[in-house]
Amino acid sequence: MSEKHFAYFIEALETLENLLHAETQAIAAHELDTIDEIMQQKDISLETLLAAKDSLEKDPRNNQLANEKLDYVMNLQSRNAISFKKLKDRVEAKNKADDPSRKSSENKARSTYLEN
Numbered sequence: 723m724s725e726k727h728f729a730y731f732i733e734a735l736e737t738l739e740n741l742l743h744a745e746t747q748a749i750a751a752h753e754l755d756t757i758d759e760i761m762q763q764k765d766i767s768l769e770t771l772l773a774a775k776d777s778l779e780k781d782p783r784n785n786q787l788a789n790e791k792l793d794y795v796m797n798l799q800s801r802n803a804i805s806f807k808k809l810k811d812r813v814e815a816k817n818k819a820d821d822p823s824r825k826s827s828e829n830k831a832r833s834t835y836l837e838n
Contacts, residue, residue, distance in 0.1 A: 731774040738767045742798045749805045
């Protein structure tokens with residue numbers, strides 16, 4: 723592997739890792755706008771990472787450092803995806819509960835049911 727290309731690949735991978743850490747914090751803080759910005763940055767970072775991978779002569783998984791970092795980044799991405807889905811579900815449930823027209827309809831249905 724060309725040292726220069728490998729170093730660039732590792733740098734791109736570390737950039738993605740840093741974005742994933744920022745995303746983890748944004749998800750924990752429920753900062754939806756920040757999450758959106760980070761996701762856009764991750765898309766660009768991923769394109770850079772894939773281009774860097776294409777410039778390598780060998781599979782980076784054959785290198786212990788790269789292999790460990792790739793596993794770590796993929797695990798972090800997976801955890802963030804799960805956390806984001808939970809956040810999204812909570813926000814949607816809250817928005818549904820806060821919808822006054824929905825509450826009004828539910829209250830009417832409940833009172834109609836209880837009166838009969």
